[in-house]
Amino acid sequence: MSEDETLRYDKMVExxxxxxxxxxxxxxxxxxxxxxxxxYITFRTHFPGVQAADHILARHPEEMTIVLQHQFWGLEAAETFFRVSLSFSGKTETLIIPYAAITGFADPSAKFGLQFQALDGDDDDIDEPEEEIGETESAPVVDIPADAEGKVIALDAFRKK
Known part of the structure; x- marks a missing residue:
């Protein structure tokens, strides 16, 4: 049975x-x-579609964690990526990050966190961010059980080995 003939529940959940x-x-x-x-958003820095200044990518050759708290500007969220400006050594830099590049997301104030398996950069489902930022459709609502508060949801048990 080929991959096209199987239901990839792990990918659907992610x-x-x-x-x-x-x-x-x-x-x-x-x-x-x-x-x-x-x-706290952790992402693969050399994932297709990630855009950042060369000096930032050089300092973070594989993965980087950014914090959106007090000092971030121009946050724009599109369907497949987001754009935000942050201060690096006193200089404002803009990052463009596809959601598919994200490997971790946490909101410590809500005791909420998600961990993702990094998607392959050559996946056919991944596009370079070409869409215009502006009005975006709402993402599907995912119900998180009340007893899930404070738990990190790991999907490793559902992955193909």
Whole structure:
């Protein structure tokens, strides 16, 4: 049975959970952060579609974690990627990060975290960000059980080995 003939539940679940990240960023771009909410976002720096200054990529050759809390500007969330400006050594730099490049997302104030298996950079489902930022459709809503608070959801048990 070929991969085209199987249901890839692991990929479907990861796509749905990446929708949680997308929705959090869409709401934050629209309304700003409120309360103590803040995000730690870890991503693969050389994933197709990631755009950052060369000196940032050189300092973080594989993975990087950014914090969206007090000092970030111009957050824009699209369907397949987000754009944000952050300060690096006193200089403002803009990053463009496809959601598929994200390997971790956490909001410590909500005791919420997600960990993702890095997608292959040559996956046919991954496109370079070409869409315009502006009005975006809402991501599908994913219900997270009330008893899941404070738990990191790992999907390794569902992956093909």
């Amino acid at each position: 796509d749905a959970l990446r929708g949680v990240v997308r929705e959090a960023l869409i709401k934050t771009a629209r309304d700003g952060l409120f309360g103590d909410h803040h995000f």
